[in-house]
Amino acid sequence: MTGEPAPGGHEVGAARRRKEDARLVTGRTQWTDNIQLPGMLHVAFLRSPMAHARVTRVDVSAALRRPGIVAAFSGADLAAEQGSLPCAWPVNDGMVIPEHPPMAVDMVRYVGEAVACVVSTDRYKAIDALEAIEVDYDPLPAVLDMTEALKEDGPKVHEAGNQAYVWKFAEGDIDAAFREAPVVIERTYVQQRLIPTAMEPRSVVAQTDGESFTLHSATQIPHILRIMLAQVTGIPEHKLRVIAPDVGGGFGSKLQVTAEEVLLLLLTRRLGKPVKWTESRSEGNLTVHHGRDQLQRLSLAADAEGHVKGLRVDLLADMGAYLMLVTPGIPILGAFMYNGIYKMDAYDFTCTGVFTTKMPTDAYRGAGRPEATFAIERLMDELAHELSLDPIEVRRRNWIAHEEFPYTTIANLTYDSGNYEAATDRALSLFGYDKLRAEQSDRRDRGDPVQLGIGVSTFTEMCGLAPSRVLGSLSYGAGGWEHASVRMLPTGKVEVVTGSSPHGQGHETAWSQIVADALGVPFDDISVVHGDTAVSHKGMDTYGSRSLVVGGIAVLQACDKVQEKARHIAAHLLEASPDDIEFTGGSFTVRGTGAGKTIQEIALATFAAHDLPDGVEASLDSDATYDPDNFSFPHGTHLCAIEVDTETGATRIRSYVAVDDVGKVVNPLIVEGQVHGGLAQGIAQALFEEAVYDPEGNLLTTTMADYLVPSAADLPDFVTDRTETAATSNRLGVKGVGEAGTIASTPAVVNAVVDALRPYGVHDVRMPCTPERVWRAIQETTS
Amino acid sequence: MTRITVTVDGVTYEEEVEPRLLLVHLLRERLGKTGTPIGCDTSNCGACTVMLDGTSVKSCSVLAVQADEGDVLTVEGLAGGGGWHPMQRAFHEEHALQCGYCTPGMIMAAIDLLKDDPDPSDEAIRHGLEGNLCRCTGYCNIVRAVRRGAAEMSGHQEVTAS
Incomplete structure (x- = not known):
């Protein structure tokens, strides 16, 4: 069922059918919204119907009297602990970064911005209770057209004005190029606003045991999310585990630290119960970034x-x-x-x-x-x-x-x-x-x-x-490396842990192909683990077409290290010098002789550890972090x-x-x-x-x-x-x-x-x- | 509350439900049938497509009470003793899925399409699946998969008939 290997016995290049498919075509996928936990509560958000307004009053008391409602909060209720949603790319020093409260406190600036929430024992009852929340808005003019927005005396979205930044790049003598040109084409094009529309709506489940927190989210970036959420909420990074289970598409839309992810952590911290929120498509069109x-x-x-x-x-x-x-x-x-x-x-x-x-x-x-x-x-x-x-x-x-x-x-x-x-x-x-x-x-x-x-x-x-140094020169808030671990199991099977976090791309299949060639183990003997910060502890996640060209190379480098460790143990067991050991097709052989050991045999011998060379650790497992040039x-x-x-x-x-x-x-x-x-x-x-x-x-x-x-x-x-x-x-x-x-x-x-x-x-x-x-x-x- | 009896993937359930409960929420949240996902709230995307009494329906647009005395088949009930349904195999073989979120509904809609037209043209497949949206594949491989599934299913039926 998994397709033919390529000619020459190489896995890389073969049209392997995907390992991921089995659970996806049979309905055994683990989407975040599938999660049901004992005592789990459902969250619904009341969202601003105004594009721009002062919020003068939010009263959730009537909602609290509705059946099944456990709690209800306004932005003011959460103001002291909700922090500000992060922007990790200040493109230049002068850039205006406005405060961005996950739940609006006294201003709303787009239709769909959350102004209050209810927490209920039942998904339907939560939505019912939203109508009982009273909000008074003092409307302000909408700011919609960019050219108008930049005029001096128009309405301002933020006090600092409507210009976030000006960023310039120039190379060559542009005036000379135009001065001498017989042909000049001038055009204005409009790149319309788009809605990414991953088929799986966003969904978040947060839980705590009172000390540690676990957040499941339909996200592309569990690792980045963990760091950012720790900073926003004050939950220490080592007490926060983020899991991206099966994720139904992203296209960039799930490369985000969302208000709802922050708010659900705050709610589970306050209530001590697991909480869940899954957006409707209409809610998503309003509030998934465009x-x-x-x-x-x-x-x-x-x-x-x-x-x-x-x-x-x-x-x-x-x-x-x-x-x-x-x-x-x-x-x-x-x-x-x-x-x-x-x-x-x-x-x-x-x-x-x-x-x-x-x-x-x-x-x-x-x-x-x-x-x-x-x-x-x-x-x-x-x-x-x-x-x-x-x-x-x-x-x-x-x-x-x-x-x-x-x-x-x-x-x-x-x-x-x-x-x-x-x-x-x-x-x-x-x-x-x-x-x-x-x-x-x-x-x-x-x-x-x-x-x-x-x-x-x-x-x-x-x-x-991307190259971390280049990203640094562009003031990007992180590096562009990727991490991988390769674990040789005692029975000769292989677990690959990748910091790249798939949501439809097929990492489990492609990484297996790379490892099969690198270690000479069968494609079906390899499994790929991802998306859980407790298991895959390091990663920079998936976006910008980076998985294979960064993460795939990290996997390969981890395989190199496994092979090198195994070579020393093989040499010891074969009573030869490591320099005389060749590795092909999954076997270590002494050059010029028939004597050899398979990598699976070395894995078992390493696990048993009865006869390892002096000073050699009883493990072939290896990590690698790759940063491209x-x-x-x-x-x-x-x-x-x-x-x-x-x-x-x-x-x-x-x-x-x-x-x-x-x-x-x-x-x-x-x-x-x-x-x-x-x-x-x-x-x-x-x-x-x-x-x-x-x-x-x-x-x-x-x-x-x-x-x-x-x-x-x-x-x-x-x-x-x-x-x-x-x-x-x-x-x-x-x-x-x-x-x-x-x-x-x-x-x-x-x-x-x-x-x-x-x-x-x-x-x-x-x-x-x-x-x-x-x-x-x-x-x-x-x- | 209304008491309903509904068979899902061969198992009969008796449930007390609110009249407004959607079939898809009954499946997902009461019966643990999470193989059928929800992709929208306006019955445009088709991710939640199941068979109700042999006809494909978008389970977000059917009330649970409407399924009373009904027989529901979800993607979880497709595979039998002989392994995957031919359409499941065809989607796998033709790489007709990426994130897989639309796949349960797409497979159910494809099977339903073949009931009326066992040997559809590419154009008939494209129009037949108009109510099921996929954001990953660009549909080319889905069309190929439905064609492959159709061929396998008609071959299978011939074997059964003889």
């Missing part, structure tokens, strides 16, 4: 042959009402990617973080890099159009040639490896580019109401977060053909080809799955999804009926393929893949929509490119 929401003002200078000379980026990034865990850093991650795969002489980037009375933004799949990639890939298509060049040709004239790697970009990153030519050639061939261009031309000539558009995206991204730079070429009905504005993706280069591949099945899912989310931003607030700051897209997560019927089949340019920055040659599809696909689709409408004089369609927006874009240019 993604994107940036206004991009862009200028690109080029010569008459289409060579890019300079790029100016002036960004407004909507922080929402508060700075959450890495809110301010998200657009800064994009700062290093606006140049994409292209060479240029000068680059100038400014980002202004702006407070509004909306749900805070934070990491969402790609986190800063989709926005940057969208901008440059849209601009390259605009440049091609301006110069009547094919969009592929204009890219060829600008991209880094494969023989130029390693290449230090204008944004001061050193791309270790890549082959943009190979990926593009492969994509063009799979796509049938010339034939589709011919069809497009034919449709244009005959004035077909259904026009064909072809969109190109030749992307790269920085992922695999560089980011990972996957790349690829994506091509999208889209049919646009110019009479209705309806779009239909005819074909989508993605050729990704993620270096060496541990499991092609998992890689393809990551690309597929990434494409779906990137296409969703291009065509379907947008979080919409009304002029009073009410979120209108609170349900899945209003916020259009695409279904199977909305998406095409994808053609995916790979080129394989090994990373030189790690020993497996691997690159990150988790976000690549999302980063690449949004511009490919929008480029295709705009390409279809070129004959109508359309230069842009704002995302999501709904039928209405497409139709209006045509009307505006043709009327």
Whole structure:
């Protein structure tokens, strides 16, 4: 059931079916909401219906008289102990970090902010009792538009003003690049606000024995969460255990320290009972951090042959009402990617973080890099159009040639490896580019109401977060290493403990493949343990496509240490020098003789410890912590053909080809799955999804009926393929893949929509490119 | 409180329930049938799909009292003495799940789809699963899995018939 090993007997590279699946397809998964504990109480939150208001009174007394209600608290009740939710990424010294109480005390700054809670013996009764809580609000003006928010005398979200920070980066002589340029393209693009929408809603269970605390949470970051919660609540770190059981997707939305996690710890501390809270989807759409929401003002200078000379980026990034865990850093991650795969002489980037009375933004799949990639890939298509060049040709004239790697970009990153030519050639061939261009031309000539558009995206991204030193230079609040332990059990089985915390990626399978090759033990003899700080005591968790390129290498290094310890014991048992011992296929043999011992035999001998060399510990177990020297730079070429009905504005993706280069591949099945899912989310931003607030700051897209997560019927089949340019920055040659599809696909689709409408004089369609927006874009240019 | 009798995965339960109790909460919180998860509160996502008297329903949109005298099959009751249901095997083989949260509902909806159309086209599969949302897979492998499951199930039925 677990698939065939690769030719040559190597596990790495094999399309192993996943170990995780058995519990998932049979319904034996351990989601946080499944947890039932004796005496467990249910928590429900009353949330602000106002975007911006003074809270003048909260009275929970009537709620306390409702049946089944054990306790009820306002923000004032918890004010002395609730602390402030952390922001771990102060991007520069001057940044404004407002106090962020987990439960509002005297001000609310977005619809959905918690103002009170009830604790009940029953989930339904808890929700019933919320209506008995009385709250008086003194309304203040909503602050929704970033440009308006930055004006001097407008309403302020925080006393210090609406500007959180200004962050700049510049390289090269930008004025010279523009002064001498015959072609300047200026555009403004809107990265709409998105709701990450992991299928599993957030859920938290907290319990205490009076001294120690255990928190189960549907989180991507049990390790970071433990440290942060200890700091916020004052519970000492060694008295707090955090467990991420099976977690149903994250996409960045569960890379957070949430108000509810803090509050449930406070409630269990006060009440001495286990407490549980699981959000409804509507509650989640309001209060799970949102993604994107940036206004991009862009200028690109080029010569008459289409060579890019300079790029100016002036960004407004909507922080929402508060700075959450890495809110301010998200657009800064994009700062290093606006140049994409292209060479240029000068680059100038400014980002202004702006407070509004909306749900805070934070990491969402790609986190800063989709926005940057969208901008440059849209601009390259605009440049091609301006110069009547094919969009592929204009890219060829600008991209880094494969023989130029390693290449230090204008944004001061050193791309270790890549082959943009190979990926593009492969994509063009799979796509049938010339034939589709011919069809497009034919449709244009005959004035077909259904026009064909072809969109190109030749992307790269920085992922695999990350070198700790680089993160430090960006004022990030932690390192970027990862930890692993490998335990050899007496019976020859292996336990791998990883600090990376999966929520759908397939770590249990991929790590088993890596260890099977490294130690020569069967794939099925390996189990992978994760997500519990009492078991996996060190880790930096899962985000930024970092698991394999950081955590996977840590696993490999731990295997090295196991092997080295075993070699010494094998040498002793075989009465040979360790230098004469060879290790292949799970066996230690004395060079030039037939004498040997399997690693399982060494594991048993080590456990028995009857005959170990002097001074050698009776353990093969090993730990490793790996910190990479560089980011990972996957790349690829994506091509999208889209049919646009110019009479209705309806779009239909005819074909989508993605050729990704993620270096060496541990499991092609998992890689393809990551690309597929990434494409779906990137296409969703291009065509379907947008979080919409009304002029009073009410979120209108609170349900899945209003916020259009695409279904199977909305998406095409994808053609995916790979080129394989090994990373030189790690020993497996691997690159990150988790976000690549999302980063690449949004511009490919929008480029295709705009390409279809070129004959109508359309230069842009704002995302999501709904039928209405497409139709209006045509009307505006043709009327 | 209303007394109901409901059979779930072959076991009959008698329960006193509030009239407003949702079937999915009966399953998850009273009967320990946590294999069926909840993904939304507007019956859009389909994660909670189960069979009620042989037809797929979203158990967040059915009251427990409506299941009185009913026969409920959840993902936990699919595997039999011969191992996993062909659709469970197909989802595994085709890598049709990542986080797996939508998977129980997706598998139940897929099985229901095949009752009406045992050999569906890719387009029929995509439209048939429109009420079940997945955020991880992009659906390609789910479509492949349903096709594989359909082939296995029809093969299985032929064997049984002969």
